[in-house]
Amino acid sequence: MTTQAAAATEHDAFIADWQDWHRQQEARLADPHGFLAITGLHWLTGTPQRFADAPGAWSTGADGIEVVLDDGAELVIDGTAVRGSYRFGIIPERGGVEAVWGDAVVEVARRGGHDIVRPRHPDNPLRTAFHGTPAYAPDPKWVVLGRYTAFAEPRPTTVGAAVEGLEHVYEAPGRIEFELGGEKLGLTAFPGKAPGSLSVLFTDTTSGVTTYAANRVLQVPPPAADGTVHLDFNRAANLPCAYTDLATCPLPPAENRLPVAIEAGEKIPYERR
Incomplete structure (x- = not known):
């Protein structure tokens, strides 16, 4: 192989590697429960709150985040279905738990010293329109x-x-x-x-x-x-x-x-x- 041909092959490989990286970036965004699926950013307090895009009443305190689900409502956490009252405990900074709710995922997390809930719905228009x-x-x-x-x-x-x-x-x-x-x-x-x-x-x-x-x-x-x-x-x-x-x-x-x-x-x- 000539030097020129080797250089062309190396350049083609460089471009192909970058294209693979970019495709992976876009695939993560387009994931059914990726960031484009987020429908709300809810900041928790000691007072229970209800949100249109997540089940139950949510609050946080010295013992961490708690949700009280309505009768018949269910979340699946680490493969286990939970009903009624569920305490997530204290979540570390930049940590989080994913609670499955039907075809949605409710992200329960801590950011900047604050406990948050961020539901992710696959049918969010920001995600479905992503190109x-x-x-x-x-x-x-x-x-x-x-x-x-x-x-x-x-x-x-x-x-x-x-x-x-x-x-x-x-x-x-x-x-x-x-x-x-x-x-x-x-x-x-x-x-x-x-x-x-x-x-x-x-x-x-x-x-x-x-x-x-x-x-x-x-x-x-x-x-x-x-x-x-x-x-x-x-x-x-x-x-x-x-x-x-x-x-x-x-x-x-x-x-x-x-x-x-x-x-x-x-x-x-x-x-x-």
Whole structure:
């Protein structure tokens, strides 16, 4: 195989890998009980409340979240049907339980120190009308080499949220330095989804123009032994708040507002245009 043919094959593989990633992103959104299926964001108090999109009366207190179901109503939790009164207990921050109600799922969770209920109904119009997310064409030039430096100890980092008045606190393990267009840049990293991986929330000068204004997120594989990381901005993804106001997504820390245009990754969803 010639050098030119090998390069073409490598480029084709790069494009195919990105297309697979983007399809998976859209499949998660289109899931019958994904974020596009959310019909309400309900904040619980000590006073029992009823919601049109969930069964029973819901409240929270020192012993955690409780629901009192009406006669004949039923939730299925971890495969077990429950009736009458059910106590979920104290849910940890960013934790949650899914309670099945017919063809819907009631998410019972804690966000920003508050207990919430978020029902997810497959027939929600936002979900049934979803037809994909626009994105920049993938380009290898947006795969950037960086260096990760761990902090001596994880730093508690408070950031705002898509919901006004709400805050999130993350333990930032370190910072990533890299260069783009001749400019030296840096990003504070949060723990990623997989062990050892990192997650970066950021904005750039495309934010609010071609990309969602509040935030995008980039998942970063675990750094090499020498701290080397690869930042593939082609996989800069929208968070749920880019599609719905019923999400509590975190905002980037101030130092992650990049003064350059990252013309890569997912763009403003059609739903926000």
